[in-house]
Structure formats: structure tokens, C-alpha cells
Amino acid sequence: LSDEGHIRAEELxxxxxxxxxxEEAAAFKAHVAGCGExxxxxxxxxxxxxxxxxxxxxxxPAGTIKAELMARIRARSESxxxxxxxxxxxxxxxxxxxxxxKERAKTRRGWNWxxxxxxxxxxxxxxxxxxxxxxxxxxxxxxxxxxxxxxxxAEEIAKLVRVLAAPDTLTVKLxxxxxxxxxxxVVKYNARLGLVAYSAELPPPPAGKSYQVWLxxxxxxxxxxxxxxxxxxxTGSLWSVEVPASTVAKGFVVTIEAADGAAEPRGPKVLAxxx
Amino acid sequence: VFYQPWRNAKRIMPEPCSLAGWMLVATRKRAIAKLRRxxxxxxxxxxxxxxxxxxxxTHAAQNLLVEKVRTVMASLPEGELEALxxxxxxxxxxxxMAERIGQLREAVRTRIRSAVETVKKVLS
Numbered sequence: 569l570s571d572e573g574h575i576r577a578e579e580l581x582x583x584x585x586x587x588x589x590x591e592e593a594a595a596f597k598a599h600v601a602g603c604g605e606x607x608x609x610x611x612x613x614x615x616x617x618x619x620x621x622x623x624x625x626x627x628x629p630a631g632t633i634k635a636e637l638m639a640r641i642r643a644r645s646e647s648x649x650x651x652x653x654x655x656x657x658x659x660x661x662x663x664x665x666x667x668x669x670k671e672r673a674k675t676r677r678g679w680n681w682x683x684x685x686x687x688x689x690x691x692x693x694x695x696x697x698x699x700x701x702x703x704x705x706x707x708x709x710x711x712x713x714x715x716x717x718x719x720x721x722a723e724e725i726a727k728l729v730r731v732l733a734a735p736d737t738l739t740v741k742l743x744x745x746x747x748x749x750x751x752x753x754v755v756k757y758n759a760r761l762g763l764v765a766y767s768a769e770l771p772p773p774p775a776g777k778s779y780q781v782w783l784x785x786x787x788x789x790x791x792x793x794x795x796x797x798x799x800x801x802x803t804g805s806l807w808s809v810e811v812p813a814s815t816v817a818k819g820f821v822v823t824i825e826a827a828d829g830a831a832e833p834r835g836p837k838v839l840a841x842x843x
Numbered sequence: 844v845f846y847q848p849w850r851n852a853k854r855i856m857p858e859p860c861s862l863a864g865w866m867l868v869a870t871r872k873r874a875i876a877k878l879r880r881x882x883x884x885x886x887x888x889x890x891x892x893x894x895x896x897x898x899x900x901t902h903a904a905q906n907l908l909v910e911k912v913r914t915v916m917a918s919l920p921e922g923e924l925e926a927l928x929x930x931x932x933x934x935x936x937x938x939x940m941a942e943r944i945g946q947l948r949e950a951v952r953t954r955i956r957s958a959v960e961t962v963k964k965v966l967s
Contacts, residue, residue, distance in 0.1 A: 578952055581959045585930040586875065587937050608894075615895040616963050618867035620931045622905075622912040 575599060575606045584613040731756050731763045740820050740841045742768060748838035755793075755820045755841065757783065764793040764807050770838060773824055780825040781807075782833050786816040793820065795829045817843050864893030875934035908966075915965040923958035926951055 575583075575596060582588040583596050600606050731737055737758040744751030753768025766781050773779055773796075782790040794807030822839035823830075847869070848862060916924060922944070929935045929943060937955075941948045 578956045581956055582930075582937060582952060585927075585955065585959075586872070586934050587930040587940065587955065589936055589938065611894040614868055614893040615861065615864050616959070616966065617931065618864045618871070618893060618895065619908065619912055619966055620916075620927070620962065621867050621871060622909045623916045624932070626909065 574603065575609070580606075580609060580613050581617075584610070584617045727761075727763060728765055731758050731761060731765045734758050734761065736760055738817060738843055740817070740843045742820060742822065742839040742841035744770075745837050745840055747836065751822075751839050753822065753839050753841075755781070757793075757817050757820070757843075759815055759817070766794060766796075766807070768796075768822065768839060770822070776827050777824050777835070778827050778829060779822050779838065780829050780833070780835075782821045782823065783815075783817050784819045784821060786818045790821070790833050791815075792829065792831075795825075796822075819843050861893055861895035864895035868893050871931070879934055911966060912962075915962050919958050919961060922946075923954045923961075926954040927958040927962075930955055 579588060579592065579596060583593060588596060600610055737756050740755040740757065742751075742753035742755060748770055751768065751770040753766065753770070756765040757763075764781065764783065768779075770779060779796040781793040781796070783793045784790050819840065819842035821833065821837050821841075823833045823837050824835040825833070848865065916927075919927065925944060926940055929940045935943065937948045937951050940951045940955075944951060946954075
């Protein structure tokens with residue numbers, strides 16, 4: 569040390585170059601640790617000495633060195649993250665603690681085996697719950713569909729009651745004609761509500777055909793009032809028909825048409841009635 | 844050497860430590876440890892503070908610095924240059940240098956100090 573109690577310049581330079589004997593270097597380190605002035609001088613001396621590196625011949629690093637470095641960084645980071653569990657993955661494991669961390673990792677592996685049976689049970693329970701959940705979801709969907717059907721039927725019945733109960737509902741009796749001379753039917757039509765209730769007794773239609781009900785207005789072309797898709801026995805069938813306001817129904821006819829119905833009556837007439 | 848500052852720059856290099864300076868010091872220590880077949884742990888590379896007065900940010904500045912360093916090294920007396928090279932590039936202690944050069948330790952220390960002073964003057 570100098571007379572002022574600080575590191576001498578000569579020692580500073582030798583220490584910076586790593587040329588100070590070990591004993592002197594230890595005393596030097598101890599002093600610098602507690603002396604801000606000398607620590608700053610040392611930092612500057614390190615900076616000056618570092619530049620001597622530029623006296624060496626400059627070598628261009630191999631083209632692959634960056635990729636190799638990044639691969640090593642990735643591999644080391646992944647390895648540290650595994651060892652650091654349950655620490656947060658971005659937490660650095662200090663060098664001195666790495667052995668302790670490895671011991672912890674061994675202990676964890678032991679715990680992992682002990683945890684295997686309960687984990688298996690949990691997996692099985694999860695599968696069972698998932699299966700039950702799926703079954704219940706299917707049942708719920710089925711119930712929902714049935715509930716919607718009942719609601720739709722209830723709505724149709726309410727409409728039918730409205731048509732039948734309305735004082736301005738027109739009743740048209742239908743009589744069989746042609747091939748279905750024994751057929752019989754009745755139509756309830758309410759122009760204000762735009763609803764047609766139809767009931768009839770007819771033999772089943774020919775294969776690939778359907779019975780179609782037509783409203784025959786006082787003026788203009790017949791308007792389709794509904795399609796009897798299943799068979800000739802239709803009881804309480806109800807259709808909404810779009811007819812121009814104040815359309816007066818001259819009568820109703822039933823014809824045999826294609827299975828999906830027709831835009832205008834072309835097939836043979838099986839029932840007819842005038843209002 | 845690259846890995847440490849990548850992971851712990853703030854911890855191992857508190858302000859006003861220079862990254863470039865830290866890398867130069869750490870790389871030299873690692874190279875010398877390899878040369879002398881010493882075990883150089885990561886702890887040894889943790890030079891906490893290196894204050895660099897020179898600008899190393901651009902290739903142009905680095906090239907100028909290389910020129911300056913080489914010029915000043917070439918201008919050193921032979922004995923000082925030899926001592927400086929033994930210390931910086933071979934990591935010799937003062938006793939080893941004294942033996943290599945055939946001088947007393949005090950004489951070696953004087954040469955080192957004189958050489959470093961000359962270099963500092965030119966580079967500052």
C-alpha cells in the first residue's frame with residue numbers, strides 16, 4: 569500500500585495483468601473490496617489493459633460459431649430450466665447452488681415414482697368422468713329435442729283450436745272424385761289468420777306421389793294450401809297459407825302430385841268441395 | 844464467455860461496467876487459463892467492473908484502436924515489450940517473468956509499469 573493507505577500504481581497494473589504473486593493479490597483484493605477509490609482505479613486499469621488484446625492478430629471466427637453458440641445456449645437453458653423446477657423457468661441457478669439443485673432433482677425423481685399410483689387413479693377417474701359427461705350431454709340433447717317437438721305440437725294445437733273456434737272460419741266439405749270416389753274430407757279455412765285445417769280419408773297415394781291441397785280463389789290461379797306427405801289418412805293437419813288479403817275461397821281441391829308437391833295443380837283430382 | 848453476460852449481464856456487470864471491456868478481460872482470462880492448463884471456473888470470470896474509455900461500438904473505431912495499440916506496442920523498448928507480452932499474453936507472474944528475462948523482479952515490475960504508462964498515455 570502507498571503512504572495514503574491506497575494501492576500503489578505498480579501493484580494495480582501488475583494485478584490487472586494477473587502478474588501479482590498470490591499473497592499480494594489476496595491483500596490487494598481485500599483492500600479493493602472496501603475502498604471505492606481503489607475499486608474505481610482498478611476498473612479503469614482493467615479497461616486500459618483490456619485494449620492490449622487488439623495487439624494480437626485478428627482472426628475471423630468460423631461461420632458456424634454463432635449457430636454453435638446459440639445451440640449451446642439453448643441446450644444449457646433447457647437443462648437449467650429442468651433442474652430449476654419448481655422455480656420459475658427464468659430464474660438463474662447460481663453456480664454454487666447447482667450441486668444442491670441436482671440433489672433436489674434426485675429427491676424429486678423419488679417423489680415422482682411415489683406419485684405414480686395416485687396419478688394413475690386420477691387418470692382413470694378423469695376418463696370415467698369424461699365418459700359420463702359425454703353420455704349425459706347426449707341425453708340432454710335428446711331431451712331438448714323432444715321438448716322442442718312437444719312445444720311445436722302444442723303451438724300447432726293452439727293454432728288449430730283458434731281456427732276451429734273462430735266465428736269467421738269457413739268450413740268446406742270435400743267429396744271424392746274419379747279414382748277416389750269414396751274419399752271424403754273437410755277443410756276449415758280462416759282468411760284472416762291465413763290458416764287451413766284439413767282432415768280427410770283417402771287411400772294411400774301411388775308410390776313417389778303425394779296428395780296436395782289447393783285453395784281455389786274466386787279470382788286467379790289455385791294456391792297451394794299444404795302437402796299430405798305420409799298417406800291419405802290425414803287428421804287435423806294444419807298449414808299456414810299465404811294468400812292475398814281478403815282472398816275469397818271459392819273452394820278447395822286435392823290432387824295427386826309429385827312427392828315434393830307442385831307449383832300448380834296438374835295431377836288427377838281426388839277431392840273437391842265448394843264453399 | 845458469451846453465455847455469462849447473456850444470462851446475467853445485470854448481476855455480473857453493474858453500471859458503469861462496459862460489456863465490451865468485460866468480454867475482453869473475461870476472454871483473456873479464459874485463454875490464459877487454457878494456455879496454462881489451469882482450471883478456470885466461471886467464478887473467476889466475474890470481473891465486476893471494467894471501465895473502458897475507448898469507443899468499440901463501430902468497426903471503424905475498432906480498426907483505429909487496433910492501429911493505435913499496434914503502433915504504441917511497436918514503439919516500446921524491447922525489454923518493456925517483452926515484459927508486457929509475457930504478462931498479458933502468457934499470464935506470467937513477476938517471478939516467472941524475472942526468470943524468463945533474466946532480471947530481478949523489481950526490474951520486471953518497473954518495465955511493466957513503464958510500458959503500461961506509455962500505452963495508457965497513447966490510448967487515453
